[in-house]
Amino acid sequence: MRISALSAATNVPVATIKYYLREGLVPAGHLTSSTQAQYDETHVERLRLVRALLGPAGLTIAQARRVLAAIDEPATDTLGRLAQAQHATTKDAEATDTAAAERLVAQAGWQVDPSSPELAQLAAALAAIDHARFEIPEPSLEVYLRTMAEIAEAEIEGIPTDSDEAAIRYSVLGTILVEPLLLALRRLAQQDASIRRFGGGIG
């Protein structure tokens, strides 16, 4: 199909598609003349993924490019490609001492890459809690570790195995899009729990 048909099929304006092509987010079409290129279903799929990454998932162009690079990599190593795509979406955390974060991960019994940005993210979260003189009660901390392991287990269990591209798409979108869902659910569950604890109507 020509770029106009690709635009119609995906509801993405031609100018936006051209921008993605220039930014390398969507692979070039097959040139049929010096000014004409043909696109196919793989372009439709890729465009939908790019829109999801840049739209609801809120990635920057640079982050999306790294996620797509992980998908396109000819490696046979699914795990490495998954990790690479995930790292691309992790917020850069300020360099902090990761000792406390490593202790917590050890307490949970998890095997993680010591150089992964997620460890720096955990260290930054712990430093902020410490800085605010907030103390997490030990029973809550144990619940956090146990429930996050349960969540991850269910999520990794649900990863589609038909192709690495499907696995990475699922895993990246799932990680990012489910974050606000979990946070909203936690706040609503807190509301329910405080109504039950402090009783009465709703303030």
Place this chain on the structure above:
Amino acid sequence: MRISALSAATNVPVATIKYYLREGLVPAGHLTSSTQAQYDETHVERLRLVRALLGPAGLTIAQARRVLAAIDEPATDTLGRLAQAQHATTKDAEATDTAAAERLVAQAGWQVDPSSPELAQLAAALAAIDHARFEIPEPSLEVYLRTMAEIAEAEIEGIPTDSDEAAIRYSVLGTILVEPLLLALRRLAQQDASIRRFGGGIG
């Protein structure tokens, strides 16, 4: 103590304290002359809380003012004050249809205020997932609902009961500061689970 001693006790510059006083985040001291005011331990405590809210917790001045208003309200209704403080820290979500969010909360069996901003936040999260054509597998969704209820239960259980101010401080800081912690833990647990599922070393 004078403002200079308050500054020394809290490590907050005098100019910053004066700014908080003007913004109404810290109550005025007791005037001993037309240019001198005395401050006490309550000011030290309040300044520490303001620093935590604006710093690690990342609230805006307006949000912090609403949290503090909930703390200062002379009401006897703990639950109402808790809810008010929590709402103040909830990101404003775009107006969306909350029907799907309400169904999910009903599925979880939670009692929540139908007008609470957390419900709009959940609706926005669900809309983004839908928009990206991402489908959460039912087993994962069930785990999300169950684990968030468990987390909330443990957290509300841990709320200090010595004073409403302590309860609100704990609940607001806990909600906000623990969010990045949970997200980082989830990503690390995913890493552990994918290493176990897709085997081999770390990519």
